Amino acid sequence: MTTPAERTNLLDLTPAAAEALLREFATARGVGAYRGGQVARHLWSPAAPDFQAMTDLPLAFRSELDAAFTLPRLELTTEQRSTDGTRKFLFRLHDGQTIETVAIPDGDRVTLCISSQAGCALQCSFCATGLMGFYRNLTPSEIAGQVRELALLPEPVKPTNIVFMGMGEPLMNWKAVQVVLTILNDPAGFGIGARHITVSTVGVLPGIEALAKRPEQFRLAISVHAPSDELRRRLMPVNIKFPLEQVIDAAATFSRRVTFEYVMLGGVNDQPEHASQLAALAKRCGAFVNLIPLHPGGAGAYTPTSTAGIQRFAALIAKAGVEVAVRKSRGTDIAAACGQLRVERLRRRPPRAPDQHGEIEVA
Ligand code: SAH
Numbered sequence: 500m501t502t503p504a505e506r507t508n509l510l511d512l513t514p515a516a517a518e519a520l521l522r523e524f525a526t527a528r529g530v531g532a533y534r535g536g537q538v539a540r541h542l543w544s545p546a547a548p549d550f551q552a553m554t555d556l557p558l559a560f561r562s563e564l565d566a567a568f569t570l571p572r573l574e575l576t577t578e579q580r581s582t583d584g585t586r587k588f589l590f591r592l593h594d595g596q597t598i599e600t601v602a603i604p605d606g607d608r609v610t611l612c613i614s615s616q617a618g619c620a621l622q623c624s625f626c627a628t629g630l631m632g633f634y635r636n637l638t639p640s641e642i643a644g645q646v647r648e649l650a651l652l653p654e655p656v657k658p659t660n661i662v663f664m665g666m667g668e669p670l671m672n673w674k675a676v677q678v679v680l681t682i683l684n685d686p687a688g689f690g691i692g693a694r695h696i697t698v699s700t701v702g703v704l705p706g707i708e709a710l711a712k713r714p715e716q717f718r719l720a721i722s723v724h725a726p727s728d729e730l731r732r733r734l735m736p737v738n739i740k741f742p743l744e745q746v747i748d749a750a751a752t753f754s755r756r757v758t759f760e761y762v763m764l765g766g767v768n769d770q771p772e773h774a775s776q777l778a779a780l781a782k783r784c785g786a787f788v789n790l791i792p793l794h795p796g797g798a799g800a801y802t803p804t805s806t807a808g809i810q811r812f813a814a815l816i817a818k819a820g821v822e823v824a825v826r827k828s829r830g831t832d833i834a835a836a837c838g839q840l841r842v843e844r845l846r847r848r849p850p851r852a853p854d855q856h857g858e859i860e861v862a
Pocket residue numbers: 623625626627663664665666667668669699700701720721722760762791792793794795796797798836837838
């Protein structure tokens with residue numbers, strides 16, 4: 500009898516690697532390599548919950564698959580619905596860790612905000628996840644599994660966009676995230692366009708380089724939050740390891756357009772001089788600036804900048820010639836606190852070719 504530990508988790512593999520393995524397996528079992536291809540098509544979209552549900556396969560072969568491979572599920576423990584349609588899902592992992600996923604409908608788009616780590620090591624002073632500390636990296640199947648589980652609900656959630664803005668720092672878990680990016684984008688996975696997938700980071704330099712090397716047009720969002728090293732060090736201890744200047748330089752070499760995220764902290768980073776410093780940084784790397792109203796339920800004793808204050812700050816940035824938007828907070832009544840939001844554009848530049856400009860959906 501094979502124990503689960505000896506079985507291969509197919510959901511930790513890229514679709515191509517899983518298919519190659521399954522074809523080899525099917526051939527060895529004498530059912531024809533095409534049977535392996537059939538199994539591979541059931542992994543992600545549309546997803547089968549388990550091998551037994553793959554009813555186009557012979558019964559005996561399904562049992563053989565069960566003995567050799569696993570398709571681990573995440574246990575959905577809680578779902579909350581906001582009055583604005585935002586839904587927050589809490590999943591329990593095999594070791595008892597819990598992670599959050601948020602689904603944000605907006606017109607005909609549905610953005611999923613997914614987690615890449617259980618907890619987070621970075622301790623940004625305003626962030627709720629930082630308070631809990633770091634537990635562990637998620638595996639590819641635990642990250643992509645969040646999307647898979649929502650597609651398996653009785654009323655499936657079908658995302659048009661994915662943002663790595665849930666718990667954790669995706670570029671400190673690149674080993675898993677790089678596999679997940681393939682699963683999300685590959686037509687044999689979820690088939691979501693690369694320009695609809697955004698990786699959000701505090702500025703982990705090796706990770707930005709690795710993302711830049713990917714041939715797909717994945718989007719990069721940088722959590723800037725302060726326009727000077729001195730202030731950023733206070734808000735984000737990671738700035739000591741990856742200083743703002745170097746992060747901006749890395750963003751400037753990224754071939755695709757970058758988004759700056761900037762959470763508005765009353766009296767801390769929302770003064771006119773911050774706006775001009777931020778605009779100068781954005782110009783250096785052609786970034787689009789997304790201003791984020793502070794989500795209640797974060798950490799620290801911060802007060803949100805008023806709506807009028809955010810508008811004034813945005814107007815200063817726009818006046819400096821930088822494209823800027825204010826995110827609309829979503830799901831505040833259910834503490835969907837990974838800063839989830841709809842973009843309200845204040846100012847549009849003249850349209851550009853879609854591959855240069857793209858839509859900044861939520862990031
Ligand atoms: N570690 C990554 C991704 C996770 S956080 C990163 O930092 O980019 C996703 C976004 O939510 C980040 O921009 C983060 O700074 C922001 N965020 C965290 N706490 C927040 C709060 N209380 N209100 C608004 N945005 C917040």
